[in-house]
Amino acid sequence: SDLNSDKRHRASDEAQHRPAETLSAHRQLYERNFPLYKQPVEVGFFSLDSHRNFFNDQRKLRYYVEPRQSPDFNLRDGYTNRFVKRDDGVKEKLDHMLKWILANRDKIKTRDQTSSSSSALGVDFVTWRGHLTKVLTTPYETQEGWMLAASKFRGTIYISEVETEAARANRVTRSERQEEMMYWGYKFEQYTCADDVNGTPDPGGVVNTNEAFCTVVQTRLADHKLLFSGEVDCRVRDDAVPAPGCYVELKTSAEICTPKQRSNFHRYKLLKWWAQSFLPGVPQIVAGFRDHDGIVVSIETFQTSKISQLIKNEQNCWKPTVCMNFCNDFLSFVKSVVKEDDPRLVYLLEWEPHRDVTYTVHRDSPFTFLPEWFVKDTRS
Numbered sequence: 001s002d003l004n005s006d007k008r009h010r011a012s013d014e015a016q017h018r019p020a021e022t023l024s025a026h027r028q029l030y031e032r033n034f035p036l037y038k039q040p041v042e043v044g045f046f047s048l049d050s051h052r053n054f055f056n057d058q059r060k061l062r063y064y065v066e067p068r069q070s071p072d073f074n075l076r077d078g079y080t081n082r083f084v085k086r087d088d089g090v091k092e093k094l095d096h097m098l099k100w101i102l103a104n105r106d107k108i109k110t111r112d113q114t115s116s117s118s119s120a121l122g123v124d125f126v127t128w129r130g131h132l133t134k135v136l137t138t139p140y141e142t143q144e145g146w147m148l149a150a151s152k153f154r155g156t157i158y159i160s161e162v163e164t165e166a167a168r169a170n171r172v173t174r175s176e177r178q179e180e181m182m183y184w185g186y187k188f189e190q191y192t193c194a195d196d197v198n199g200t201p202d203p204g205g206v207v208n209t210n211e212a213f214c215t216v217v218q219t220r221l222a223d224h225k226l227l228f229s230g231e232v233d234c235r236v237r238d239d240a241v242p243a244p245g246c247y248v249e250l251k252t253s254a255e256i257c258t259p260k261q262r263s264n265f266h267r268y269k270l271l272k273w274w275a276q277s278f279l280p281g282v283p284q285i286v287a288g289f290r291d292h293d294g295i296v297v298s299i300e301t302f303q304t305s306k307i308s309q310l311i312k313n314e315q316n317c318w319k320p321t322v323c324m325n326f327c328n329d330f331l332s333f334v335k336s337v338v339k340e341d342d343p344r345l346v347y348l349l350e351w352e353p354h355r356d357v358t359y360t361v362h363r364d365s366p367f368t369f370l371p372e373w374f375v376k377d378t379r380s
């Protein structure tokens with residue numbers, strides 16, 4: 001079969017110590033035991049203010065305030081007059097994470113490391129959580145491809161997303177309805193979050209999507225030591241719960257009225273929700289289900305660790321082990337490809353649905369993403 005010849009091809013490449021040219025994303029290849037994924041440890045955090053300025057602190061962390069049983073949140077409120085939208089045409093790449101690294105390199109745990117470690121930072125990969133979420137869901141994705149740029153610098157591989165032509169086309173041709181619906185998720189956050197531990201939400205305020213709080217976590221997937229950052233919506237007020245266990249992911253989704261809608265929710269939405277929160281160890285997801293007019297009709301809490309149980313009745317459903325095994329093999333593939341230690345060299349990894357992962361190499365091109373200020377100032 002095709003799958004077997006794929007496997008043979010890759011096995012013979014490995015025997016000759018030649019990196020494979022491509023990586024298959026066929027889900028059947030990744031149905032193995034769940035790989036080791038260490039409990040993520042928060043090693044730091046940072047905040048971005050209303051002008052996307054970086055602060056090495058928790059000033060934008062908000063507190064979850066549980067809504068009433070039947071809330072009457074109108075997610076459309078404020079869209080025309082109390083909304084400041086982040087300019088998503090500005091590509092920040094890894095810059096905020098790199099600023100965090102420059103300010104906090106001493107906070108990165110090197111306990112497992114021997115003096116023979118081949119990287120100055122003591123980690124194999126630095127990236128955004130959102131990029132890893134896309135890798136995890138790849139074996140099940142049929143709509144959107146991705147492009148990931150990778151460069152090795154002082155033994156660590158940095159991975160930064162490049163917008164695909166299709167994604168750019170979608171972004172610049174979004175309908176007015178789509179634009180408004182993107183606001184709804186942030187409006188739900190405003191209804192359920194307070195700025196202070198003893199505060200209450202302020203639905204009359206401005207929604208500014210420039211503002212963010214990000215956690216920085218360290219973990220290991222099989223042989224791959226990872227350092228990544230992800231935006232966190234809020235935390236529980238109880239200060240006895242340490243991060244990242246205290247964090248809460250907020251989501252909105254269309255209300256579920258039919259068995260077909262429930263099945264689609266399990267098959268597509270819960271996969272993305274699970275991948276996003278599982279990676280940084282965020283234990284709970286609070287979902288607001290809304291009608292077509294943007295009114296939240298019910299609230300439901302999902303435990304991230306129980307999502308895989310919840311979907312087991314769904315036939316041909318996604319499996320966490322496939323996601324994690326694919327990610328493990330993808331990172332091994334990246335390590336086999338990204339050999340030259342040079343921040344001006346970019347290995348561009350590309351994937352389209354129903355295709356294999358492929359790559360191209362670019363020197364001093366517009367894909368170069370590690371800035372001068374990072375490669376100059378980092379002390380090894």
Ligand code: A3P
Nearest residue numbers: 181182183184185186188231233250251252253
């Ligand atoms: P919902 O998640 O309720 O849809 P996040 O949930 O990751 O914290 O993101 C907050 C909101 O940003 C989302 O709310 C959604 O409105 C918007 N958003 C995030 N990722 C998006 C994407 N890929 N495309 C469109 N909107 C997105």
Ligand code: MG
Nearest residue numbers: 231232233250
């Ligand atoms: Mg968020």
Ligand code: MG
Nearest residue numbers: 233249250251
């Ligand atoms: Mg959210």
